[in-house]
Amino acid sequence: MSLPAIEVSGLSKRYVIEHESRHDNLRDTLHHAARKIWRRVRWGTTFEKEEFWALRDVSFTVQPGEVVGIIGRNGAGKSTLLKILSRITEPTSGQIKLRGRVASLLEVGTGFHPELSGRENIFLNGAILGMRRAEIRRKFDEIVAFAEIEKFLDTPVKRYSSGMYVRLAFAVASHLEPEILIVDEVLAVGDAAFQKKCLGKMQDVSRADGRTVLFVSHNLASIRELCDTAILLEAGSVHTAGPCYRVIEAYQHGLAGTTTASVPKPEAVLLEKAYATGVEIETLDGRPQTAVSVGQPWRVRVRFHTASSQPAFVAALGLKSIDGTSVQTAWTPPRDLAPGDYEAIFEQDRVHLAAGTYSVIIGLSSGDRGLQQFETGRLDIVGEGAQGFFPRTSGVGMVLNSMTMSVARLS
Amino acid sequence: MDAAPEHELVIEANRTERHYWRDLWRYRELLGFLAWRDVKVRYKQAALGVAWAVIQPVVQTLLLTFVFSKLAGMQSGNVPYFLLVLCGNLPWLLFTNAFNGAGNSVVGNSHLISKVYFPRLVVPLSSLAVALVDFFVLLAITLPLILIFGFVPDWRLLLLPLFVALALVIALGAGLWITALTVKYRDFRFITPFILQIGMFVTPVGYRTDVLPNWRDLLALNPLTGLVDGVRWCLLGGRTELYVPGLGVSVVIALLLLLTGVWFFRRTERKFADII
Numbered sequence: 160m161s162l163p164a165i166e167v168s169g170l171s172k173r174y175v176i177e178h179e180s181r182h183d184n185l186r187d188t189l190h191h192a193a194r195k196i197w198r199r200v201r202w203g204t205t206f207e208k209e210e211f212w213a214l215r216d217v218s219f220t221v222q223p224g225e226v227v228g229i230i231g232r233n234g235a236g237k238s239t240l241l242k243i244l245s246r247i248t249e250p251t252s253g254q255i256k257l258r259g260r261v262a263s264l265l266e267v268g269t270g271f272h273p274e275l276s277g278r279e280n281i282f283l284n285g286a287i288l289g290m291r292r293a294e295i296r297r298k299f300d301e302i303v304a305f306a307e308i309e310k311f312l313d314t315p316v317k318r319y320s321s322g323m324y325v326r327l328a329f330a331v332a333s334h335l336e337p338e339i340l341i342v343d344e345v346l347a348v349g350d351a352a353f354q355k356k357c358l359g360k361m362q363d364v365s366r367a368d369g370r371t372v373l374f375v376s377h378n379l380a381s382i383r384e385l386c387d388t389a390i391l392l393e394a395g396s397v398h399t400a401g402p403c404y405r406v407i408e409a410y411q412h413g414l415a416g417t418t419t420a421s422v423p424k425p426e427a428v429l430l431e432k433a434y435a436t437g438v439e440i441e442t443l444d445g446r447p448q449t450a451v452s453v454g455q456p457w458r459v460r461v462r463f464h465t466a467s468s469q470p471a472f473v474a475a476l477g478l479k480s481i482d483g484t485s486v487q488t489a490w491t492p493p494r495d496l497a498p499g500d501y502e503a504i505f506e507q508d509r510v511h512l513a514a515g516t517y518s519v520i521i522g523l524s525s526g527d528r529g530l531q532q533f534e535t536g537r538l539d540i541v542g543e544g545a546q547g548f549f550p551r552t553s554g555v556g557m558v559l560n561s562m563t564m565s566v567a568r569l570s
Numbered sequence: 571m572d573a574a575p576e577h578e579l580v581i582e583a584n585r586t587e588r589h590y591w592r593d594l595w596r597y598r599e600l601l602g603f604l605a606w607r608d609v610k611v612r613y614k615q616a617a618l619g620v621a622w623a624v625i626q627p628v629v630q631t632l633l634l635t636f637v638f639s640k641l642a643g644m645q646s647g648n649v650p651y652f653l654l655v656l657c658g659n660l661p662w663l664l665f666t667n668a669f670n671g672a673g674n675s676v677v678g679n680s681h682l683i684s685k686v687y688f689p690r691l692v693v694p695l696s697s698l699a700v701a702l703v704d705f706f707v708l709l710a711i712t713l714p715l716i717l718i719f720g721f722v723p724d725w726r727l728l729l730l731p732l733f734v735a736l737a738l739v740i741a742l743g744a745g746l747w748i749t750a751l752t753v754k755y756r757d758f759r760f761i762t763p764f765i766l767q768i769g770m771f772v773t774p775v776g777y778r779t780d781v782l783p784n785w786r787d788l789l790a791l792n793p794l795t796g797l798v799d800g801v802r803w804c805l806l807g808g809r810t811e812l813y814v815p816g817l818g819v820s821v822v823i824a825l826l827l828l829l830t831g832v833w834f835f836r837r838t839e840r841k842f843a844d845i846i
Contacts, residue, residue, distance in 0.1 A: 174844070188755065204753055242843065243581065244581075245686070245687050246581060246687035247584075247683075247684065247685070247686070247687055247843045248840075248844050249581070249584070249840050250581065250582070250583050250587075250841040251583055252583050253582070253583070254580065254582050255580070255581040255582075256578060256579070256580055256581075257578070257579040257580075257581070258578050258579075261579065263653065263686070263687070265686075266685045269681065269682060269685045269686055270681070270682050270686070273606055274611050274614055275607065275610065275611065279607075279610070282603060283603050283604075283607055286599055286600045286602075286603040286604075287600060287601075287603075287686055287688075288686070289688075292599050325839060435591065489837045550610060
């Protein structure tokens with residue numbers, strides 16, 4: 160047990176974004192190549208290439224049997240790290256040593272085929288996750304029981320409800336028996352009771368058999384519950400690593416940062432009407448944020464320009480969960496606006512949504528006709544359900560409890 | 571469960587996987603499952619699946635017979651023209667299906683490529699299964715037809731598996747190039763039908779090469795010529811001539827295609843997940 164199960168040293172991953180155009184087809188590429196040569200000959204310059212380091216010099220080690228949580232904001236490099244560890248993509252530099260059989264679970268139900276039955280998909284999915292046929296056969300009954308789909312075993316999964324689908328997918332995945340398990344934020348889907356069951360299963364797996372687990376999640380409560388140690392990634396580098404509680408603390412403290420909210424370039428037709436010029440997500444004292452703690456106040460400011468007078472103008476804010484469900488919308492009362500620059504402000508005393516990642520959608524409309532609608536950025540809501548304002552009277556669900564509750568005796 | 575960690579895995583930039591072929595062998599079950607999935611999905615509605623595998627080639631055969639025999643007035647020698655085309659169409663369709671399948675395999679399985687590791691060669695390899703099954707369905711219909719026309723296949727029929735292998739090698743070699751290129755340049759998707767359309771005519775599907783001595787050597791440069799001639803020779807008991815130098819060229823080109831295809835695929839596969 161002296162050698163670590165996972166040894167990551169100096170790991171970096173670079174993506175190159177070429178600004179000129181995207182070369183999805185051959186014609187573009189040939190065209191681009193020709194222009195590149197022309198430019199080099201004529202001007203001695205090349206097109207601007209932007210390098211983006213998804214990971215930069217990341218090093219850490221994980222001991223056998225350790226359960227490590229990986230946290231960090233969106234774009235901090237968590238997913239890239241998992242992809243490299245899973246051998247889906249290769250690093251630009253650095254080295255990883257993995258000692259033991261690795262299984263990674265970046266998605267539930269990878270490779271499920273809608274036309275095939277539940278039974279067939281168990282075998283297919285198992286094989287894709289790296290299980291042997293004999294191994295799947297041995298665990299088959301257990302998987303079916305875990306998923307609670309006995310009756311629908313021979314029904315094509317396209318007829319399954321989404322709950323059944325997710326349960327089946329999880330059931331297969333949670334019966335993997337690797338020595339190193341890599342799990343992305345897959346627990347974000349599925350109903351709460353089943354999530355608990357899966358967390359329980361994962362916990363059993365790691366505690367009982369001394370399995371090494373790397374676990375990415377936005378749900379700090381489950382990280383705290385499952386993990387001994389954690390690693391906080393920020394902008395592609397390790398910010399803090401160590402005991403779970405300390406890393407979570409560092410994460411929660413460091414939430415204020417540069418905003419990633421952005422507005423798209425307006426289309427030509429909008430230039431004569433109205434378009435957004437800036438969006439800020441911030442705390443009430445004006446510090447920009449891309450992550451807000453559960454129960455804390457927050458604000459979104461949308462600046463926009465009207466080029467002509469706009470009747471019954473409305474600015475709207477929407478939040479969508481990671482699976483695309485609209486969670487909350489708000490819009491300003493319709494107002495006739497003269498040409499000029501304006502700012503719409505959306506304020507809330509406390510975030511009452513459960514921890515997770517949400518997309519922030521901004522919409523502008525005038526006289527019942529939509530002008531602009533775009534995703535301005537991602538918002539991480541972090542923390543645990545029972546934090547700050549919210550008492551521990553709310554267990555699961557996307558919306559945290561703000562009801563008053565009491566019990567009175569009748570008669 | 572495996573006892574001790576059986577091996578240490580090192581991940582590094584540009585590291586050529588030393589265990590690639592061993593890994594490929596280890597993932598043979600996945601290969602089997604993916605092949606089985608494709609076949610199963612294709613034949614799920616059994617009646618339609620089989621019918622589709624039969625109707626299309628039969629109609630095509632009738633059409634080609636009409637065009638080459640009646641319109642172009644080509645000679646069929648000692649074999650009924652219909653049979654000539656039928657036996658030529660069989661390997662051609664095997665190639666077409668296998669080539670199409672392999673060519674679309676990586677992009678068609680992009681959801682797997684971006685979420686799970688396995689030697690990527692598994693994907694094009696497994697796609698060959700559907701073509702092979704379709705081929706056997708068609709063969710099961712062709713053989714009785716040959717008998718009805720009064721031709722009894724002889725020992726040459728036993729060599730058919732070799733030609734099937736040749737068809738798969740050509741299809742896989744070409745398919746590997748196309749599928750790897752399609753990941754980066756999606757419009758290679760449109761090149762495949764184009765190649766097949768031309769191939770249909772420069773391959774002796776609708777005519778026999780031994781009645782065209784002037785063109786024979788030129789036609790032999792197409793590896794499919796040797797394949798089609800060979801299958802015809804197997805099925806019709808040698809009533810058509812097998813041009814051995816042509817077959818030799820075909821085999822050499824097929825192997826070259828496969829080797830370069832594997833080389834190119836291996837060279838690009840590590841970037842698949844980043845650009846797919």
